[in-house]
Amino acid sequence: MSETSIKPRIEKVPLSEQFFQKLPVMLVPFLAVAGLIAIGNPASWLTLTVAGLAMGMMIFIMASGLTVVFGLMDVINFGHGAFVAVGAFVGFTVLAWLAGWTTSPSVIMNLAAVLIAILVAMAITGLLGLAFERVIVMPVYGEHLKQILVTMGGLIVAQQMIYVVWGPDELHLSRPEAFQGSWVIGEAAIEKYRLVAVGIGLALFVAMRHILKNTKIGLLVRAGVENGEMVEALGYRIRRLFLIVFMTGSALAGLGGVMWGLYQETITAHMGSEIMVLVFIVVIIGGLGSVEGCFIGAMLVGLLANYTAFLAPKVALISTIALMVAILMWRPQGLYPVVKAK
């Protein structure tokens, strides 16, 4: 609330400050090296690192929408997990219809099936996001307390609707042929699917960065995060922009849901609220509203969760909480705070 002024980027930032700003980026390799030292065995370290990166990418996909939505409109969506779950269920249903394609040995058929499943899931969660924004979130703009309550209510209703539509049991589905098994490099076994997840996540991150930095809509989104009123004063409809961002975020959550479902091969109606815990940790670590921070946070959480799951399984979830606490002690607003605390 104190200093909301926008710093003009004319003067050159001193080198030490540049270094300080870049410091969080160094955390990921630092953590990876620390993991290598702690684990000792390079082969299992490589396996774990790939698994951690894959997990981090999937969390990033789910969390990115949430953090941009918050940055742009000061709306935190506790029902975000519902999109993850719905995406996973829709994706699984489509994959089950295309069973002939997923079991065929042809890689192209497999890829096509997964692609169709992802597109359908994203379309449906995007539309669901539209409905969610119009019906549930819009009446409570600017009221945090009500937002939390109402989106939580939306999550409850959405989870129950999943039960109504898909039944109370969890769904199982094995991955398409092409994504099963693993490649062996030296002594390290790397699951194919994890590399695919890392690839999709990286591509998405690069695409998001490109859109945010180099297109007009990205410019508007960034401007809206900095100062929404000014963007409105210049004649842009920030509500509509926000709706687009909300739908995109929901669709990304759906994509994350499909990917997470294929990763676990089992989905339940409350998977969304379980993953939301990790997503929130990532969003907090990254700094509310920051895509880069969210990406770094997701990598850190994914790596740390996998390393500790190997070294000390019982403290795996606690370790991510500890990471969050440590980062908040270092930077109370997260790694790259974009939104000034209100």
Next chain:
Amino acid sequence: MLTRLLSGDTPRSGLLTALLLIVLISLAFAPFLFPGTKSLETAARICIFIVLVASYDLLLGYTGIVSFAHTMFFGIGAYGTALALSATGPTYTSLIWGTVAGAVVAAVFALIIGLFSLRVKAIFFAMVTLAVASAFAVLVSQMSWLTGGEDGLNYRIPRELTPAFKLIDEKILDVRINGKLMAYYLVFFVSAILFLVMLRIVNSPFGRTLKAVRDNAFRAEAIGYRVVWYRTTATVLSAVMAALAGSLLAIWLRYTGPATTLSMEIMIDILLMVVIGGMGTLYGAVLGATLFILAQTYLQNLMGVAAEATSALPFVSTLVAPERWLLWLGVLFILSVYFFPTGIVGRLRAGRA
């Protein structure tokens, strides 16, 4: 005298007073009015949840903070009592010792979480508590050497509180005067006292400051109140109350496990009870908890009937199936946040004016 007991915060509505009296009398004479094990279980559950929900309202309704760690404090209290009873045997000393220890641990946890995350934003606190509470639940179910893991703990409580103990041999009004009855009245009276204490807190100058913080934190700070201090104190108080409610549950059930104390479902139940009953008034907690638990226990039977009646329509019958009752409560929850954020109590009071 009565007004003093209620700390000057009378229900201020005829219908509300009547409803509260019905709840009070039904709970006070539950063993005699509604004989049977199931109804006694329900009555004790209502007592405990009134305290739990009221303590959550202290946070949500009075201070304007959303916490998802309330079940964690509830669980800490329950596990404190349970561990003390199972470790040192069924004596009153260990019972009291465990309860106090649970409350203290809950207070310390609340203090740490509050100091950490209340500085920044309400939303921050909500997310941090969600993360911490789920980590705590996982930790409890994994430390099975201490907590019994998913199976939880079974333990004995002092003999005077068990059905085996008979106070007098005759029955009064056809009800056996045994230890179970004693335990019920222990739960009832402790709940009543805790409720009155909370009523005292919210109607004190401290409570009024909390409301000021809720309505305009910036202004409260400007007038000279340390907002962080008030928010943290409210968090600690509500955590202690929740822990005491947890201890009552541990004594009543003679069992403590993650499903009865720590699960996210209970957290959502509490949220629904507070909002449907009415935020920002402790009487809302009474009505919310009572209605919700009655619905939980008996509405499902009704919905079963509805599902059978509509079995010809496949989709409708799954919508009204007894397992889907939370769906309808969720819808009711959203509607009540929009249209009557003051809940049942607010409606009743507004109707009078």
